[in-house]
Amino acid sequence: xxxxxRASVSLLRSGLAPIWAVAGALALCAVxxxxxxxxxxxxxxxxxxxAFGSAFAINETLTRSIPLIFTGLAAAVxxxxxxxxxxxxxxxxxxxxxxxxxGTGLVTLPPVLMVPFLMxxxxxxxxxxxxxxxxxxxxxxxxxxxxxxxLNFVVLLMVSFLIEGPWKDPMALGWPQAAPVIEQGIxxxxxxxxxxxxxxxxxxxxxxxxxxxxxxxVLGYEIRAVGFxxxxxxxxxxxxxxxxxxxxxxxxxxxxxxxxxxxAGLKGYLTLDLSPGFGYTGIAVxxxxxxxxxxxxxxxxxxxxxxxxxxxxxxxVNIPTYIADVLVGVCVLAVLxxxxxxxxxxxxxx
Amino acid sequence: xxVLEFRGITKRFGSLTANDDVSLxxxxxxxxxxxxxxxxxxxxxxxxLFGHYQADEGEILVNGQTLPAGSTQAAIQSGVGMxxxxxxxxxxxxxxxxxxxxxxxxxxxxxxxxxxxxxLAALAEDYGLVVDPDAQVSDLSVGERQRVEIxxxxxxxxxxxxxxxxTAVLTPQESESLFATLKSLTAKGLSVIFISHKLHEILxxxxxxxxxxxxxxxxxxxxxxxxxxxxxxLMVGRxxxxxxxxPLAPGExxxxxxxxxxxxxGATVLRTVDLTIHAREIIGIAGVAGNGQRTxxxxxxxxxxxxxxxxxxxxxxxxxxxxxxxxxxxxGRIPEDRHARGMVGEMDIWENLxxxxxxxxxxxxxxxxxxxxxxxxxxxxxxxxxxxxxEGPDAETRLLSxxxxxxxxxxxxxxxxxxFILANQPVRGLDEGAIAYxxxxxxxxxxxxxxxxxxxxxxxxxxxxxxxxxxxxHGQLSxxxxxxxxxxxxxxxxxxxxxxxxxxx
Numbered sequence: 001x002x003x004x005x006r007a008s009v010s011l012l013r014s015g016l017a018p019i020w021a022v023a024g025a026l027a028l029c030a031v032x033x034x035x036x037x038x039x040x041x042x043x044x045x046x047x048x049x050x051a052f053g054s055a056f057a058i059n060e061t062l063t064r065s066i067p068l069i070f071t072g073l074a075a076a077v078x079x080x081x082x083x084x085x086x087x088x089x090x091x092x093x094x095x096x097x098x099x100x101x102x103g104t105g106l107v108t109l110p111p112v113l114m115v116p117f118l119m120x121x122x123x124x125x126x127x128x129x130x131x132x133x134x135x136x137x138x139x140x141x142x143x144x145x146x147x148x149x150x151l152n153f154v155v156l157l158m159v160s161f162l163i164e165g166p167w168k169d170p171m172a173l174g175w176p177q178a179a180p181v182i183e184q185g186i187x188x189x190x191x192x193x194x195x196x197x198x199x200x201x202x203x204x205x206x207x208x209x210x211x212x213x214x215x216x217x218v219l220g221y222e223i224r225a226v227g228f229x230x231x232x233x234x235x236x237x238x239x240x241x242x243x244x245x246x247x248x249x250x251x252x253x254x255x256x257x258x259x260x261x262x263x264a265g266l267k268g269y270l271t272l273d274l275s276p277g278f279g280y281t282g283i284a285v286x287x288x289x290x291x292x293x294x295x296x297x298x299x300x301x302x303x304x305x306x307x308x309x310x311x312x313x314x315x316x317v318n319i320p321t322y323i324a325d326v327l328v329g330v331c332v333l334a335v336l337x338x339x340x341x342x343x344x345x346x347x348x349x350x
Numbered sequence: 351x352x353v354l355e356f357r358g359i360t361k362r363f364g365s366l367t368a369n370d371d372v373s374l375x376x377x378x379x380x381x382x383x384x385x386x387x388x389x390x391x392x393x394x395x396x397x398x399l400f401g402h403y404q405a406d407e408g409e410i411l412v413n414g415q416t417l418p419a420g421s422t423q424a425a426i427q428s429g430v431g432m433x434x435x436x437x438x439x440x441x442x443x444x445x446x447x448x449x450x451x452x453x454x455x456x457x458x459x460x461x462x463x464x465x466x467x468x469x470l471a472a473l474a475e476d477y478g479l480v481v482d483p484d485a486q487v488s489d490l491s492v493g494e495r496q497r498v499e500i501x502x503x504x505x506x507x508x509x510x511x512x513x514x515x516x517t518a519v520l521t522p523q524e525s526e527s528l529f530a531t532l533k534s535l536t537a538k539g540l541s542v543i544f545i546s547h548k549l550h551e552i553l554x555x556x557x558x559x560x561x562x563x564x565x566x567x568x569x570x571x572x573x574x575x576x577x578x579x580x581x582x583x584l585m586v587g588r589x590x591x592x593x594x595x596x597p598l599a600p601g602e603x604x605x606x607x608x609x610x611x612x613x614x615x616g617a618t619v620l621r622t623v624d625l626t627i628h629a630r631e632i633i634g635i636a637g638v639a640g641n642g643q644r645t646x647x648x649x650x651x652x653x654x655x656x657x658x659x660x661x662x663x664x665x666x667x668x669x670x671x672x673x674x675x676x677x678x679x680x681x682g683r684i685p686e687d688r689h690a691r692g693m694v695g696e697m698d699i700w701e702n703l704x705x706x707x708x709x710x711x712x713x714x715x716x717x718x719x720x721x722x723x724x725x726x727x728x729x730x731x732x733x734x735x736x737x738x739x740x741e742g743p744d745a746e747t748r749l750l751s752x753x754x755x756x757x758x759x760x761x762x763x764x765x766x767x768x769x770f771i772l773a774n775q776p777v778r779g780l781d782e783g784a785i786a787y788x789x790x791x792x793x794x795x796x797x798x799x800x801x802x803x804x805x806x807x808x809x810x811x812x813x814x815x816x817x818x819x820x821x822x823x824h825g826q827l828s829x830x831x832x833x834x835x836x837x838x839x840x841x842x843x844x845x846x847x848x849x850x851x852x853x854x855x
Contacts, residue, residue: 216719218708225705228696234653235683235691236705237674 014342018288018295021334022302028334029327038317050312051305059194061301061308063266067092067275068300069203070258071282073210074126076291078251080214081227083137083244085130087148088255089279090155094129095122095259097159100167100178100270103185103263114184118260119202126256127249129155134248138241144248152279160272169269178270187265199261204297206254211293223247255279284332290339303328351414353378353541354399354430354510358408361394361565368394369405370566376510381532381542383552383573386562387585387781388752392545395562396512400425400432412510431503435515437495439502441488445481446470449502466505473504478534492638493524500531511535512543517551521638522809522842529555547585547782549578550810561585586783593789595815596797601629604801605770610649610659612825618645620657623827625820627801629769632792633830634804634816638845642825643805644686647774650803651683652676663770677706682768682795684759686775686805688752692759695748699740700729702747703762732761737787753784760791771795771802777811789815809838823847 030040051061071088078085085091098121109117129151136142162178163169169179187198214220222243225233234240262274285303289295310324352375361369369391376382386392397403399410401422410417412428439448450466470483479497487495496516503511513532517525532542532555546552552559553573560570561584569584583589603626610623620642627633637643648654649661655671662668669675677683685691693702704725709717713725729743738757740750750758756776763771773792777785792815796802806812812819813833820830821844828844836844 216722218714218718218720221701221708221720225694225697225701229690229694231687231690232692232694232705235651235673235685236708237652237672237677238705238708 014290017338017342018290018299018335021288021338022331024338025327025330025334028330029323032323032326033319036319036323038319043313043317043319046313046316047306047309049309050316051309053312056194057308057312059191059196061305062200063195063197064308065297065300065304066197066199066203066265067258067262067278068281068285068304069200069207069297070254070261071278072285072289072296072300073206073282073293074251074253074255074258075283075286076289076293076296077210077214077223077254078247079227079286080291081223081244081247082230083134083247083251084145085148085248085251085255086145086283087130087133087151087279088251088258088282089275089277090148090152091126091129091252091255092259092262092275092279093155093159094125094252095256096263096270096274097155097162097259098122098125098256099181099185099260099263103181104179105182108182108184111184111186111188114182115187115198115264118181118185118264119257122256122260123253124256126254126259127252129256130248130252134245138244156272159270163270163272167270172269176272180269181264185264186268187261195266197261197265199265202257202261203300206257207293207297210250210254214293219243219246255282258282281328284328287332288335290335303331306331352376352411353413354543355411356395356399356408357411359395359398359405359410360407361391361398361403361405367565369398370564371408372562372565372567373408374560374567374570376541376543378541379536379539380557381536381544381555383556383559384543384545384562385547385549385552385559385581385585387547387783388779389781390562390585391565392562393514394565396432396514396543396545399430399512426506426508429507429509431506431508431511433496433499433503433511433513433516435518437499439487439495439498442486444484444486445490445498445501446483448487448498449483449505453506470501470505473501477504477531477538479504479531491524492519493521493527496520496524496528497531509539510541510543512545514545515547516544517546517548518807519639521845522838523846525551548808548810549581552581553578563587582782586781588783591786591790593786593793593814595632595793595817598630598797598817600631600817601799603628604664605650605803606660606662606665608660610646610657610661612645612649612654612657617641617824619825620645620649620827621825622659623825625803625827625830627770627803629799629801630796631817632796632802632804632815634806634812634819634833635822635827636806636809636812636819636841636845637822639807641822641845642827643774643822645825646822646827647686647772647805650676650681650772651685651774674706674709677766677768680766680769682763682766682771682800684756684763684771684773684776686778688755688759693747693755695746697747698744699733699738699747699750699758700726700743702758703729703732703743706762732765733758735765736761736791753780753787756780756784756788760788764791764795767798767800768795769800771800772805773802774805775807776804777806777808785811809841813838821845 033040033043050057052058074088099118102121103118133144133147136147137144164176167178169177190196222238225238226240226243230240258278263270281303285296285299288299306327307324310321313319314321354376356372356374359369359372372395384392398405401420404420417428418424446467449470467483474480479501481494481497516528536542544556553576556573558572559576561568563585605627607623607625610620612620617640635643649657652671652673663679669679704713714720726743736757738754740754776788792802804815816833818830819833821828821841823845824847
């Protein structure tokens with residue numbers, strides 16, 4: 001068996017690759033579903049119906065996709081520069097902490113200013129969390145995977161400390177949660193029913209903005225050049241260290257916005273279960289989107305649908321919701337494989 | 351009966367035919383040179399012989415017996431030995447251990463060192479290949495390492511030796527001694543295939559020359575009947591005008607280096623380097639890789655600012671450590687490694703052509719947004735002017751051949767008409783046609799009035815292009831003397847660091 005690079009990669013081939021990958025992942029997970037004792041078509045039909053089968057379901061799927069769009073963009077930007085930010089989870093909570101700090105009474109502005117203000121401070125907090133890891137990487141070559149990953153736990157413990165201690169809301173009947181965000185800071189609902197909020201619009205705007213930055217701006221050029229070939233970027237005069245730092249701040253900022261949007265848009269207050277791992281799932285989103293900022297939106301929608309739909313599926317038939325995690329994991333692997341096969345081909349005979 | 355015979359070997363990779371009906375014989379006791387440009391199919395042919403690939407058609411006979419296809423073991427057992435361009439030695443093992451590696455039974459109780467040592471000593475004596483069997487390989491010079499590689503093949507009873515670009519890393523003296531070794535090997539009845547694209551070497555060492563072009567043998571001729579022009583023409587398929595340098599009176603000094611030193615230890619540290627390059631002058635720097643060339647090039651191209659001493663261009667200090675400022679001050683840079691430093695393969699051609707002046711008004715607006723229209727228009731002009739063969743400015747750069755990629759680097763470096771050009775190994779790995787193109791472009795720039803610093807490991811190239819040549823060894827740069835003032839042998843000795851040959855500055 002020999003693996004050879006393809007001479008050229010057609011747009012069609014690279015465009016269809018994620019779709020093939022998702023189909024492959026669904027097929028593989030069908031085995032698990034059969035093992036759990038449910039007919040595959042029933043299970044997948046329930047999953048589909050759970051995600052898109054009603055106005056409520058669609059509303060919920062869209063709502064769930066909002067944080068994934070932000071964390072997916074965070075990973076997509078950083079990974080493009082080969083800065084492996086695994087800390088979007090922590091940066092999300094940093095954004096949520098900033099929202100709670102400024103948004104529960106400290107600052108009061110009219111809603112048109114208050115919401116952007118919270119998004120801004122949340123992004124700052126998310127970016128600030130990456131300053132130490134990125135400086136450690138650019139100055140001392142400390143592996144950012146380790147530092148950003150470990151920071152997640154630090155931040156989570158910090159949140160836990162705050163909402164069980166100094167920031168604990170006395171009105172919350174003893175539940176560990178912070179005071180609610182003031183009315184002016186709450187993201188408006190998009191529909192009369194359901195939980196869908198303005199965060200979706202912000203997410204779409206962010207995706208468009210990141211895409212335009214990557215494609216048209218000098219900064220985007222520099223990020224791509226540094227990621228593809230740091231040696232050549234350096235030779236041509238791009239400040240590699242500075243580019244990585246800026247990339248990290250953007251990435252952290254995007255993840256921080258996810259925290260703002262969840263706190264001020266969905267829940268209204270900070271809790272410890274604000275994110276069921278949106279930061280990590282964001283990596284899967286970015287991989288599924290092959291780091292393309294626009295493709296992050298459908299990728300986030302897809303994964304959100306898998307999670308929402310599998311909840312419904314597990315309620316209806318006897319399949320644990322963990323099938324969603326398995327499905328997502330297999331999807332990511334399949335996408336990575338398919339990405340390889342758009343660049344390479346296998347020949348079975350030498 | 352030939353000791354080795356290729357019969358109608360054809361190998362296709364998809365639509366590409368790497369070997370097209372190649373038939374070739376190797377007689378006992380001869381040195382057969384296999385000449386061809388990069389991509390002509392030399393390496394593919396040897397990989398088929400060695401069983402790394404299987405031919406689609408044809409067969410290989412060793413001593414009249416068909417060699418089973420696709421088996422490296424069979425090739426070695428039939429007496430074929432290969433010395434690769436990149437040595438396959440373990441630096442932390444001794445010479446003897448390296449040579450024994452892979453020849454022992456896996457489940458033996460202990461190493462049969464005594465027998466191996468005796469066999470190695472006998473081989474070394476027979477063929478005049480003297481190496482200390484207990485020396486650690488990492489302590490050996492490049493020439494000695496190659497000797498170990500050859501001994502390794504002989505230890506496995508090779509009767510047919512294949513050397514792939516063996517002189518790429520050697521000084522002229524080491525090359526000479528390699529040629530002598532090869533001749534003594536063939537005198538003892540061994541047969542050698544010598545793969546190279548350096549014409550003068552092939553003429554010096556081989557008995558017979560086979561030329562490959564686009565995978566097919568385009569000519570086989572006795573070395574005695576060949577000359578450089580004829581071989582170059584066979585290899586490229588058309589007349590190649592070998593570049594010639596017209597004498598020009600040098601102008602005012604452009605680049606002045608005085609007392610340039612870097613901190614640290616080892617051979618790559620610069621020690622009080624002085625050099626002045628004038629307009630309309632090419633200074634060649636000869637030296638074995640790893641003697642400070644890269645340190646000097648990194649300083650001049652803005653990758654490093656860690657030095658003492660002064661470097662000025664037209665009397666103004668070099669913008670040390672700032673590549674864009676250096677480029678803006680009229681410096682054109684051709685990096686040593688076009689893949690690692692020169693081009694971002696995953697990006698488009700037009701994108702690579704703007705990388706040095708990304709924030710200038712010419713290709714961006716307010717230094718923030720890239721003006722793709724103007725960038726592509728400029729790229730189109732450069733592609734045209736430098737004859738880059740590509741589908742257009744928005745083709746992916748990694749798909750270009752080495753020669754075209756180098757033309758792209760030339761386009762980026764030279765189209766601003768720089769007054770000083772740093773050309774670091776500008777023709778390494780290129781084919782004969784591209785080499786002539788690059789060298790002629792450099793000579794044109796010289797005629798236009800540029801000062802050029804040419805760093806090269808190829809003495810022929812230095813002799814052809816340089817007005818003056820300086821030799822670098824252990825970070826010390828000799829005085830730059832007119833190209834004719836020192837013989838190749840003298841330069842070779844200086845490259846090896848023998849001070850007696852160095853003239854006082």
